[in-house]
Amino acid sequence: MTKFIFVTGGVLSSLGKGITSASIATILKQSGFKVSMLKIDPYLNVDPGTMSPLEHGEVFVTADGAETDLDLGNYERFIDKTLTKINSFTTGQVYQSVIKREREGGYLGKTIQVIPHVVDEIKERIYAATEDNDFLIIELGGTVGDIEGLPFMEAIRSIRHELPKSNTMNIHLSLVPYIKAAGELKTKPTQHSVQELRRIGITPHMLVCRTERELPKNLKDKLALACDIDRNAVIEAGDAQSIYQVPLQFIKEGILTPLSEHFNIKIKPNMEKWDTLVKNILLPQNEVTIAFVGKYLDLKESYKSLTEALIHAGAHLSTKVNIHWCDSERIEDVGAYDIIGNSDAILVAGGFGQRGVNGKLAAIKYARENKVPYLGICLGMQLAIIEFAKNVLGLEDANSIEFDPATKNPLIYLIDEFIDQSGNKQLRTHESPMGGTMRLGEYPFEPLKGTHLQKAYGNNDIYYERHRHRYEANPKYKEQLENAGMIISGQSNGLIEAVELKDHPWFVGVQFHPEFTSHLETPNPIILEFVKQATKRK
Known part of the structure; x- marks a missing residue:
């Protein structure tokens, strides 16, 4: 049975959910598991094909002709795998499918509602992306509390009840800002972000903390206690010289232990080739x-x-x-x-x-x-x-x-x-x-x-x-x-x-x-x- 890892974000966007998701996928792939990825974009556009590059950045194109968010490009670059249109969907596509089905009589005259019909459509698309993989990493765009993201949060909560507990994992990426005037790292934004996530009905199993300064042990302990997360599941994600360093940094931070314990499997990645390529990026000869x-x-x-x-x-x-x-x-x-x-x-x-x-x-x-x-x-x-x-x-x-x-x-x-x-x-x-x-x-x-x-x-x-x-x-x-x-x-x-x-x-x-x-x-x-x-x- 495919295992699911859901990656959500808090406090603000552009923290690096895509790189975090791709890095975890890389670690699992290099451990010998079959891994795939899925990007969910809560915006109402059907796809980013008509968006301005000045606003949205690059439009990535899959082998089967889907125009997708640039995160799908990061996924392919990290896990060395060709993805397709089933590996990305938007709110626009979800509502388009639901309305089309309603117009064709697919709901047998029932009143169409967000719960269960929209949520069911989201779950169908998530399950369709599993194929025959050992792991599916799902990144949800936006941040916790966004109104357009609520149906997707409900789908994640629902899937947790449909599968064995050891087959789903929720990872939350949040900002721990450094306030220069106070000379301190502040954990309160992350605490409030996790509280909002738990209010929706989702409890994270791992917390990835984006920070410009090293997180001291006492702050990791504080976050673990305040967010009801195991101490070894609070992972620091500092700035890196190259995005391809991030999987190596996560391993150094001890991410293998909470992943192994949660899924009750042995995770032992072979990162030798990856490490060599990263060294060539950081310390090139020419x-x-x-x-x-x-x-x-x-x-x-x-x-x-x-x-x-x-x-x-x-x-x-x-x-x-x-x-x-x-x-x-x-x-x-x-x-x-x-x-x-x-x-x-x-x-x-x-x-x-x-x-x-x-x-x-x-x-x-x-x-x-x-x-x-x-x-x-x-x-x-x-x-x-x-x-x-x-x-x-x-x-x-x-x-x-x-x-x-x-x-x-x-x-x-x-x-x-x-x-x-x-x-x-x-x-x-x-x-x-x-x-x-x-x-x-x-x-x-x-x-x-x-x-x-x-x-x-x-x-x-x-x-x-x-x-x-x-x-x-x-x-x-x-x-x-x-x-x-x-x-x-x-x-x-x-x-x-x-x-x-x-x-x-x-x-x-x-x-x-x-x-x-x-x-x-x-x-x-x-x-x-x-x-x-x-x-x-x-």
């Missing part, structure tokens, strides 16, 4: 600087998976990857050389909209002309094609119809047009709620033999990567591009998946998002090779 050209630099969470993927590559190469954040709009103002001239490699990330595009084109031109290693992802590949068409093919009005619908040379066009022209029905596309078709999720691609792409991925004929876009490179220009020195190094069902330059040491653009499949223990091949090229240039 370092490189990569110019990261984007337009959401005010909130770097918008590129969370990509920055983590660079860390993964660096860990395997014992190289510190310094990210030089380059605002593409500033490049438009002062030029590429002044902004990125001292970097060892250039990365142009994905994005939507025309803002900052000219700056990205200038960065790409600089990388092409100065033989600097270049990796373009999604829009970064599309702009590489446009820059090449403008400055090498001489097509001055070359553009994407995303930016100029009337362009005479649409090097990039809507995926709908490809489907209409080719009749290709093999593409799994999704209708966006905001209109238009998006290519979401995992698709196969075939690397061309002898290319940088093929050397990075290996000798197999087909590989799989994830996508999130609605514009495609126009195959009508394929022959012109190739004749001028651009190599189409990867294709998928007739679509251009990757491009390279013949007369450049390492210039690669990919339509997919390789960062979504990068994990600490298994870095993505093309990003790993990109960092290698940066070290060679340095």
